[in-house]
Amino acid sequence: MKAGSKKGKGVVKGAPSGFVISLMVHVAAFLLAGLLVVFNVVNKEEKKFVPPKPVERPKMKLKKPKVKVKKDSKPRSSERIVTKVQRANMPEIFLPEMSGIGDGVGTGGGYAGFDLIPDLEDLTVFGSSQSIGSDLEGTFYDFNRTRRGSVSGIDLDGFEGELVKFNKSGWKKSVIAKYYQSPNKLYTTTVAVPPIMSPLGPAAFGEPDNLDRCWIVLYEGKLVHKDGIKFRFVGNSDDKLAVRVDGKVVLDACREDKSHVGPQIATTWNSDSADSRKWYICHDYSPVGDLIELEPGVPKDIQIIIGEGPGTIFNAILFVKVEGVEYPIGKSGAPTLPVFKTAALTRAQQNLIYRGMPEGQVCVTNGPTFNDYDSGMSPEPNAPVVSEVQAISEAVEEPEGMRTWTSVDGQSFEAELLTIMAGEAVLKTPRGKQLKIPMTRFSDEDRRHISLSQPPKLKMDLGKKTRQRIFKNDEDGLVGCNVYTFSPKVEFSSAKYNHELRVDYWVIGSEISGSQYMLLDKGSDTFNPSKFPDGKFTFTGNEVELYDWVLEHIYNERRGERYEGFLITVTDERGKIIAERSTPTWLYKNIDRLKAIKPGSFFDDTCSEVWPTPLKVPANAD
Numbered sequence: 001m002k003a004g005s006k007k008g009k010g011v012v013k014g015a016p017s018g019f020v021i022s023l024m025v026h027v028a029a030f031l032l033a034g035l036l037v038v039f040n041v042v043n044k045e046e047k048k049f050v051p052p053k054p055v056e057r058p059k060m061k062l063k064k065p066k067v068k069v070k071k072d073s074k075p076r077s078s079e080r081i082v083t084k085v086q087r088a089n090m091p092e093i094f095l096p097e098m099s100g101i102g103d104g105v106g107t108g109g110g111y112a113g114f115d116l117i118p119d120l121e122d123l124t125v126f127g128s129s130q131s132i133g134s135d136l137e138g139t140f141y142d143f144n145r146t147r148r149g150s151v152s153g154i155d156l157d158g159f160e161g162e163l164v165k166f167n168k169s170g171w172k173k174s175v176i177a178k179y180y181q182s183p184n185k186l187y188t189t190t191v192a193v194p195p196i197m198s199p200l201g202p203a204a205f206g207e208p209d210n211l212d213r214c215w216i217v218l219y220e221g222k223l224v225h226k227d228g229i230k231f232r233f234v235g236n237s238d239d240k241l242a243v244r245v246d247g248k249v250v251l252d253a254c255r256e257d258k259s260h261v262g263p264q265i266a267t268t269w270n271s272d273s274a275d276s277r278k279w280y281i282c283h284d285y286s287p288v289g290d291l292i293e294l295e296p297g298v299p300k301d302i303q304i305i306i307g308e309g310p311g312t313i314f315n316a317i318l319f320v321k322v323e324g325v326e327y328p329i330g331k332s333g334a335p336t337l338p339v340f341k342t343a344a345l346t347r348a349q350q351n352l353i354y355r356g357m358p359e360g361q362v363c364v365t366n367g368p369t370f371n372d373y374d375s376g377m378s379p380e381p382n383a384p385v386v387s388e389v390q391a392i393s394e395a396v397e398e399p400e401g402m403r404t405w406t407s408v409d410g411q412s413f414e415a416e417l418l419t420i421m422a423g424e425a426v427l428k429t430p431r432g433k434q435l436k437i438p439m440t441r442f443s444d445e446d447r448r449h450i451s452l453s454q455p456p457k458l459k460m461d462l463g464k465k466t467r468q469r470i471f472k473n474d475e476d477g478l479v480g481c482n483v484y485t486f487s488p489k490v491e492f493s494s495a496k497y498n499h500e501l502r503v504d505y506w507v508i509g510s511e512i513s514g515s516q517y518m519l520l521d522k523g524s525d526t527f528n529p530s531k532f533p534d535g536k537f538t539f540t541g542n543e544v545e546l547y548d549w550v551l552e553h554i555y556n557e558r559r560g561e562r563y564e565g566f567l568i569t570v571t572d573e574r575g576k577i578i579a580e581r582s583t584p585t586w587l588y589k590n591i592d593r594l595k596a597i598k599p600g601s602f603f604d605d606t607c608s609e610v611w612p613t614p615l616k617v618p619a620n621a622d
Helices: 002-013 017-047 156-168 200-204 347-354 388-394 444-452
Strands: 136-146 179-181 186-188 192-197 215-223 229-238 240-245 248-252 279-281 284-286 288-294 300-308 313-322 403-406 412-421 424-428 434-438 458-469 479-492 501-511 517-527 536-538 543-551 557-571 577-583
Touching (some): 136 156, 136 200, 192 543, 229 240, 229 248, 229 284, 240 313, 300 313, 403 444, 412 434, 412 444, 458 501, 458 557, 458 577, 479 501, 479 517, 479 557
Antiparallel strands (some): 136 179, 136 215, 215 300, 229 313, 240 248, 240 300, 248 288, 279 284, 412 424, 424 434, 458 479, 479 543, 501 517, 501 557, 557 577
């Protein structure tokens, strides 16, 4: 043990000094190198950027937006039709040219080039369900119901008190928010409701079972004129009408007469015009509003209230009287003022106003238009648009009689087609000689012509589904409504005819108190008889509402329209009418003019467009 121990010690002590030094140097170098490696690795790790793992996001399956389109919605014809208009029993009204007052409510942001036209199929005197941008938005409030639809128990005095409270609040909608508000909005370019039965107001907003009393419509929008203007509003109502511009009431035209002295909405407002309540319009004297000045293109907020208190008859018309302009005087002694409008009124809108107004008491064409753009629109801006269905009739109708025929070998000759027998065409030459030629000998064009000349026998009729709309809260039973749905029907004897046929129909009504007719509905569709083995084709038109009401008290007239008749035609690919049924017969005799008439328009028995029969002018109030 000792020897081993001594030997071990001797190795160290006895080792050469150079070996020891070398060993120590290598150990030191090794340690230093290790430290450097560790230091460098740590430094690199601190500077290195390590991105996070990519996150797998779930892929969403995008769907194309779907737009709800009416089943019967079809484009209209692109032809521009100019019709000679006859104004039956309505005087021609020519207002003097007004400097700085022309075409063209807006939002002040500019509507340059904005000339959209609404679909007027659902047009009422309260507006349409579609906005064109320059219109006012109307909201219907029923004070007979709470916001949740329960009965409020309000009476006439309470209703009028709520409107006064609403005005004192600065027209804050929160004040009337506790009452029922219809979800349906209407948009209008004019406020011109002629005398109608008050249940028709709620019905226009899809509330036909609403009580005919204690309701309002609040219209809101922008008032602007592109050139600047000074004017006054003139109002006539039965029962409520008030206008607020830029936060200030400028007109309160609520009715005031001996039968009903209802309070104004703005109880502290008084007109500063010497002409206020001097002009008898409809069945009351009309207030004249404050002077309003609009700078060119600078918009102001406008709010308009119209409404009904006691029920039965309702009207609300807002006129415009421009400073410095002379207006013609009507039969009642009042000036014939233009209605307030934010766009040129279409013929359909004009008819809705004229059909319920006494003769000569309103102008719908002249006067200022309150918007800040110039669209270049005419009073009849909604030009029809061509459709694929209608394009079938664009071909020129081929005349009957002699025709040039071509055989498969290129030979041509003139002859008249008499009939088809056993696969052969029977022709008659100009000299009267009859020829029988197999169908296989004719060119493709000639065979098509022969096939088109042999249509199946057609039988046409108009299906009618009718239901009555009952106004549950019309206690006096003064308003009736028949809802029609028309369906043209075509029956044919053979399904071998392999060509497209187009079916057109027109449905007309007649005035209950008057001599004019009205186009209720029109439409078209195509079918190929070879695809209908049962020999029947039918399609459904629009739903049409015909009202029948009695204007009691002041007018004592019955108004409205009734169903009168129809015309159905069938046209082939050549544009030739091959069958028609007309009741009354004068419809088909005047079909060219009938084609130019739009639903809702009035015409006479020559299919010349006319104005509806006006109301009789009532005697002035004492």
